[in-house]
Amino acid sequence: MKEKPSLIVKLWFLLNTVITLAPPxxxxxNKLQHPIFGLPPTIFYFLIVGLSITTSIVYAYLDEKENGRIE
Structure with a gap:
């Protein structure tokens, strides 16, 4: 019997999808001119999005392992 992923994992994946696929x-x-932590804003944006996606995948794995869905 398969259990469904937790609500936080579903919401986090949904948020990542919206942030990644929303051009606005x-x-x-891209319109911002001032660097954020010394990086151009678009590079900072992609780093943050990539970090969020990676962290959500690791969290989903740990959540499934903790709940016994992965051995």
Whole structure:
């Protein structure tokens, strides 16, 4: 019997999908002129999105392992 992923994992994946696929967010970051932590805003945007996606995948794995869905 398979259990469904936890609600936080589903919401986090949904948020990542929206942030990744929504061009207006990228367009806004592209219009910014001031560096964020010394990086151009578009590079910072992609780093944050990539970090969020990677972290959500690791969290989903740990959540499934903790709940006994993965041995």
């Amino acid at each position: 967010i990228y367009w806004y970051a």
